[in-house]
Amino acid sequence: MVLKKLTQRLALSVAFATCTLAPSQVLAEGLDLTGKTVEWVIPFSETGGSAKWANFYAPLLSEALPGQPTVVVKFMPGAGSTKGANWFQGQEYSDSDGTLIFGSSGSTQFPYLLGDPRVRYEYKDWNVVLASGTGGVAYLPPDLAEKMNGNDASALRETDFIYGSQGATRLDLVPLLAWEMLGLNVEPVFGIKGRGDGRLMFERGEANIDYQTSSSYLKGVTPLVEAGTAVPMMSWGALDDEGNIVRDPTFPDMPTFKEVCEATDGCETSGEKWDAWKAFFIAGFPAQKMVFLPNGASEDAINTYAKAFEAVKARGDFAEISAGRLGKYPQMTGAKADAALKSATEVPTSAKEFIVGWLQDRYGVSLK
Known part of the structure; x- marks a missing residue:
């Protein structure tokens, strides 16, 4: 073969x-x-x-x-x-x-x-x-977006967030880990069939934080932004030729998660957690x-x-x-x-081991 x-x-x-x-x-x-x-x-x-x-x-x-x-x-x-x-x-x-x-x-x-x-x-x-x-964009209701101080997300730590998720082992682990690194209290509601269902939860007020891949954001969330019912928080970013995270070319005016992390006290862009997040961002x-x-x-x-x-x-x-x-x-x-x-379809062993342990500790998901 x-x-x-x-x-x-x-x-x-x-x-x-x-x-x-x-x-x-x-x-x-x-x-x-x-x-x-x-x-x-x-x-x-x-x-x-x-x-x-x-x-x-x-x-x-x-x-x-x-x-x-x-x-x-x-x-x-x-x-x-x-x-x-x-x-x-x-x-x-x-x-x-x-x-x-x-x-x-x-x-x-x-x-x-x-x-x-x-x-x-x-x-x-x-x-x-x-x-x-592709890329991805996280967004918030206007009243919560106002709490951000520039790129600093520290003030959002006072909020209890609800997020519609397909599952912790899916692509959703990228936003879930990112929000945790920022110190946000995000409670996922697992089991939705697609990210479009998560957007609908946000529109109905059943969730107060969400993310969509770029195609879904352009079609489904941009009208909400134009209507004033959603505000972009950050993109995940893109990779340059040297493997560095830079601004997403589709959303060049939007800060990346790396920028928001750097501006938020306690969020680190180095170490095993960051390395694991970046490895799965690249894979995803x-x-x-x-x-x-x-x-x-x-x-x-x-x-x-x-x-x-x-x-x-x-x-x-x-x-x-x-x-x-x-x-x-x-x-x-x-x-x-x-x-x-x-x-x-390949990530460093250290990144995989970190994510497997994190899933077990944070969500009780066992992959052994």
């Missing part, structure tokens, strides 16, 4: 390196999907960022694939996305098919990284054809969402989908339309997608 995967990747790299034809000419080769329906499985509800990401890409992918098949997004929520991922692990298809793809998110990656006993999927068996970076956001073909996918299928996503990225209007829907983040194919997958 390893040899086969290396052969597939080498062939894909050669295809990208030697291709000089226009996208439409390139896509004339490969699978013929005329008259077929491609099923894009998302292991979350239809209210969250993964749904917005897939629904954005689906019509563009349909146009770029040979034969312009119908691309249908199918939602399979449950167990914080492990239900859908476990199902996908069991799917294999023949070389002549190519009508099934899967959309992973950081909330799928984290249980895998932490050794969650419910995980029966293996990323090394899957074939990545697109990796999408710079390559948060990925598209895979299942185990057993042919070289032809992998090449076809990778070239299709490359053609989508090459559209003259892509930068403009994606910035408004997804934010300004890398959309990676080929070798860059492979590298993104590696960063998203």
Whole structure:
């Protein structure tokens, strides 16, 4: 299997390196999907960022694939996305098919990284054809946002916060740990199906702190900000070429968690807690969402989908339309997608051990 995967990747790299034809000419080769329906499985509800990401890409992918098949997004929520991922692990298809793809998110990656006993999927068996970076924004009701002194969040320690969460081992561990590092008393209500449900709790007044990934923030929270019912607190930030946390390019006027932490007494941007937070932030956001073909996918299928996503990225209007829907983040194919997958599914042992212990101590979650 390893040899086969290396052969597939080498062939894909050669295809990208030697291709000089226009996208439409390139896509004339490969699978013929005329008259077929491609099923894009998302292991979350239809209210969250993964749904917005897939629904954005689906019509563009349909146009770029040979034969312009119908691309249908199918939602399979449950167990914080492990239900859908476990199902996908069991799917294999023949070389002549190519009508099934899967959309992973950081909330799928984290249980895998932490050794969650419910995980029966293996990323090394899957074939990545697109990796999408993203960011995240935490926000507050106006009356609580007024308590912040610039970037200093110390005054918020007097507040009892409620947060709608998908689960402590999901992507939510990034905001939960960040808020704890700031000394905030945030009580999560676990069990929501998607981040969109958390936003609805905030809108109904059932939660008084929330975070959304960038696509969901742009679509679902920006109207609340414009209406004066929500105020951004901070973004998680982005990574520069040296691996430093810098301001999110989609929200350049918003302070990062690192800036807020530095301005808040008692919050440290060094040490094991910070190192663990940063490691899981890197695993969860710079390559948060990925598209895979299942185990057993042919070289032809992998090449076809990778070239299709490359053609989508090459559209003259892509930068403009994606910035408004997804934010300004890398959309990676080929070798860059492979590298993104590696960063998203590997963390230092020390970071994993810290998070496993923290989950046990803070939330009684045992992963042993």
